Amino acid sequence: MTIVESLKAVLSEYPGGMTNKEAYEAIIKKGLYEFSAKQPEHIVNGILRRHCFGLDFPTANPVKYFKIVGHKGKKPLYSLVDITEIEPEILKNSFRDTETLPEEKIQKFYDVHLENIYAQIIDIITGKLPEFFERLIVDLLLKMGYGYDRNSGIVVGGSHDGGVDGIINEDKLGLSLIYLQAKRYTSGNNVGRPEIQSFVGAMQNIQKGVFITTSGFTREAMEYVERQQQKSLRLIDGEMLARLMVKYEVGIVSQQSLKIYKVDNSYFE
DSSP, X not given: OXXXXXXXXXXXXXXXXXXXXXXXXXXXXXXXOOXXXXXXXXXXXXXXXXXBTTOOOTTOXXXXXXXXXXXXXXXXXXXXXXXXXXXHHHHHHHHHOSSSOHHHHHHHHHHHHHHHHHHHHHHHXXXXXXXXXXXXXXXXXXXXXXXXXXXXEEEOOSTTSTTOOEEEESSTTOOSEEEEXXXXXXXXXXXXXXXXXXXXXXXXXXXXXXXXXXXXXXHHHHHHHHHOOSSXXXXXXXHHHHHXXXXXXXXXXXXXXXXXXXXXXXXXX
8 A cells, every 4th residue: 555545545534634643643553554764744744745736836746636624723634635626627627728729638638647647656666665666677677678688687685785676687698787776765755875875885896877766866966976987877766767667668558549630731732
């Protein structure tokens, strides 16, 4: 069960709403989710806000599950959104727009669909064990074309991995290797420079490395990688991870394809 699913479960029993602290305590009491973050209440608050109807900010998620129904002191009370409160108005406003071409409207709804899928992917991954994420990043790199065949990636993982979670063999003799590191962090708990430096140290004489997280990277971590001259490093944050999984269909199944047509005016000339 993901954090979002846990929040839905506890809030479904309290239509009058709960504060983020009350929601967190209810999740712990019911044993719905095991938090690994140092400040789990902040994580719960962040998830509620990102998926809250009426709260729009750069990192807000377009998929809304919650709404604010009041306050307890200065703390907002969150409740589940009744989808009938939102969808009809969204659809009505969208189709009322007569200046937007039909294909542009389709693209708009498709973009919302993708954002929904991206959000679901990250929510599911953060609810899984670290071992699952380690296997996932190896599968993703192989699907992207790295390695000489489907069996050229291995999961190292475990408590004695030395900072390396996966290895991709780019050739049969193992002369060119890519080291992988996976951090299954919740949103807002970004990977810092010390963790990148530790990964570089674990690479030893290996020149290529990919560091993947479900969250993001601090500015110091990204600047360190940019200045790195001895190793070839790539950082993949949660947003890019979700996009790559969709593009290469890892954990994703394509349901249908839709063709967009236009009239071939040259035929009628």
